[in-house]
Amino acid sequence: MNYNWNWGIFLAAEPGGTGTYLKYLLVGLGWTLATALAAWVLALAIGAAVGTLRTTPMPWVVRLGNAYVEVFRNVPLIVQMFLWYFVLPELLPKGAGDWVKQMPPPWGSYVPAALCLGIYNSSVALTIGLLELTGRAKAMQEFSFQVFEAFAAATVLYLLTNLVVVLGMRRLVARVRAPGFIGAAPAAGAH
Amino acid sequence: MGGFDFDVIERSLGNLFREGMTFTVTLTLMAMSRGIVFGTLLAMMRLSSLAPLAWLAGGYVNLMRSVPLVRVIFWFYFLVPYIGAWLLAAKEPVRVGAWISAVITFTMFEAAYYCEIMRAGIQSIARGQVAAAYALGLDYWQTMGYIVLPQAFRNMLPVLLTQTIILFQDTSLVYVISATDFLGAASKVANRDYRLVEMCTFVAAVYFVISFALSKLVKRLQERIAVIR
Numbered sequence: 100m101n102y103n104w105n106w107g108i109f110l111a112a113e114p115g116g117t118g119t120y121l122k123y124l125l126v127g128l129g130w131t132l133a134t135a136l137a138a139w140v141l142a143l144a145i146g147a148a149v150g151t152l153r154t155t156p157m158p159w160v161v162r163l164g165n166a167y168v169e170v171f172r173n174v175p176l177i178v179q180m181f182l183w184y185f186v187l188p189e190l191l192p193k194g195a196g197d198w199v200k201q202m203p204p205p206w207g208s209y210v211p212a213a214l215c216l217g218i219y220n221s222s223v224a225l226t227i228g229l230l231e232l233t234g235r236a237k238a239m240q241e242f243s244f245q246v247f248e249a250f251a252a253a254t255v256l257y258l259l260t261n262l263v264v265v266l267g268m269r270r271l272v273a274r275v276r277a278p279g280f281i282g283a284a285p286a287a288g289a290h
Numbered sequence: 291m292g293g294f295d296f297d298v299i300e301r302s303l304g305n306l307f308r309e310g311m312t313f314t315v316t317l318t319l320m321a322m323s324r325g326i327v328f329g330t331l332l333a334m335m336r337l338s339s340l341a342p343l344a345w346l347a348g349g350y351v352n353l354m355r356s357v358p359l360v361r362v363i364f365w366f367y368f369l370v371p372y373i374g375a376w377l378l379a380a381k382e383p384v385r386v387g388a389w390i391s392a393v394i395t396f397t398m399f400e401a402a403y404y405c406e407i408m409r410a411g412i413q414s415i416a417r418g419q420v421a422a423a424y425a426l427g428l429d430y431w432q433t434m435g436y437i438v439l440p441q442a443f444r445n446m447l448p449v450l451l452t453q454t455i456i457l458f459q460d461t462s463l464v465y466v467i468s469a470t471d472f473l474g475a476a477s478k479v480a481n482r483d484y485r486l487v488e489m490c491t492f493v494a495a496v497y498f499v500i501s502f503a504l505s506k507l508v509k510r511l512q513e514r515i516a517v518i519r
Contacts, residue, residue, distance in 0.1 A: 102372065173501035174494045175459035178473060181490045189487045250368065254361055261356035 108248050120249075127235030128256050298485040299492045302476075310475030313389075317471065318458045321396035325457075326450065328397065329404025334434065336409055347405070354402035359463055366395040367467045388469035392461075400457055407449050411442030448512040455504050459497060472496070 109121040117123060153164035171179070188196040235253070335347035354362065370391050374384030415438050423433040443450075462473040470478065473493055480489035 169502055169505075170498065173455075173459075173498045173505065175462040175473070175497055177462050177465060178490065178494045178497055181486075182494055185486045186490050247368070250361070250365055254357055254365070257358065257361065258353070258356050262352070265352055265356055 102247070104248070106248055109252065121252075124235050124249075124252055124256065127253075128260075131257075132260075295485060296488050296492075298479065298483050298488055302479040306472065306475050306479070309470055310472035313470060313474075314458070314461050314472040317389075317392055317396060317461045317464070318454065320393050321400050321457055321461075322454045324397040325400035325404045326408075328401035329406075330408045330439065332401060332405035333408035333412060336405065337412055351402045351405050354399055355406075359399060359460055360466055362399050363392070363395050363463060363466060366398070367391045370394060388464065388467050391467065392464045392469055396457065396461065400453070403453055404450065407446050407453060408442060410449075411446035412438055414445050415441055444515065447515065448508050451508045451511070452505065455501050455508070458504075459501060462497070 109124075110119050112118065113120050113123045115123070117126075149164045149167055152160050153168075155161060174182075190196075332347045332351060335343045336351065338344050338347075357365075367388070370386050371383035374380070374386060375382065378384065419437055419441075420433055423437045428436070461471055464471050465473050465477065468474065476489045476493045480486045
């Protein structure tokens with residue numbers, strides 16, 4: 100293998116003039132978390148509202164709630180992202196559409212992305228040019244040709260974030276597990 | 291931009307489905323079949339009493355589940371040529387291309403999710419059945435092959451199929467390595483003819499119709515299975 104490893108690349112200045120590559124990636128992580136957080140709050144609010152609608156006795160409201168869920172579950176996220184980014188501004192009245200299109204970067208990508216997203220998929224936002232973590236790793240790779248260092252760093256940052264979530268979930272699963280099946284711990288600790 | 295021009299869809303329909311949708315469907319089916327096989331093996335490893343096996347499979351699954359699919363797609367796209375060069379002891383990175391890279395990526399990635407489904411399936415079988423199988427003198431592979439896995443598979447069939455619908459939608463992410471799947475084909479036409487709005491809407495509609503129909507089918511299947519039990 101003739102790949103030139105250069106881990107020192109993280110301390111080199113990135114061509115945009117904002118500082119080192121490391122800082123560049125960390126800012127990306129910040130955008131990832133900001134998008135995820137905004138999307139999560141929004142998703143929780145809308146989810147609670149729609150979920151409640153689906154339990155009402157009014158059939159047309161239930162049907163509306165069901166339709167909402169089906170539409171969003173059956174279209175790939177990346178396609179939805181394109182819909183929010185490209186199609187929505189065209190469908191709005193001209194003034195509003197232009198306002199959306201002319202939002203200064205990165206807000207022009209951030210708003211559609213946050214609107215469209217749930218927490219796990221925020222890296223898809225790079226396709227509409229939101230420079231979050233994956234987008235910045237890709238940009239760093241293109242500027243510096245250090246493919247593996249860039250993606251390794253981005254992956255590690257992501258892993259650390261998600262590992263916390265996975266470990267938390269595992270503890271939760273262990274606490275609510277029902278005894279008597281292959282999956283349950285042997286009866287010793289049960290109560 | 292002027293008015294909308296939906297003729298662009300009709301003009302490119304043949305190309306979109308012949309090239310794009312074929313790519314998407316083939317990738318989905320290949321990743322599903324291989325993913326389920328690898329996933330089942332991983333699930334058996336995770337539940338194994340041999341600690342290193344369980345640890346290895348658990349680590350793999352948690353790793354895959356902690357990294358976004360887009361990142362995994364990039365990783366494999368850039369890594370596979372180097373791994374290939376290393377395996378074949380070649381001097382230059384092997385040219386792999388988006389297709390093979392995508393098949394490998396989705397197989398490896400989905401295997402982790404299918405593993406978790408199969409693990410839940412295996413765990414849904416009463417412990418007594420395994421004890422009974424061992425009491426009858428069956429070994430591990432016989433117990434798994436004849437007793438546990440067939441039931442686990444049937445219990446989990448709706449979930450496995452639902453995961454496959456998700457996989458079908460996720461294959462659109464090969465857009466990021468410029469592969470010509472359904473979305474890729476549509477976006478190429480859209481960029482050529484400046485018809486982003488029409489093409490995006492059309493792509494969304496097609497994905498919706500297919501996924502919605504499939505999920506309805508899975509629901510019916512689920513009801514039928516529930517009756518049999």
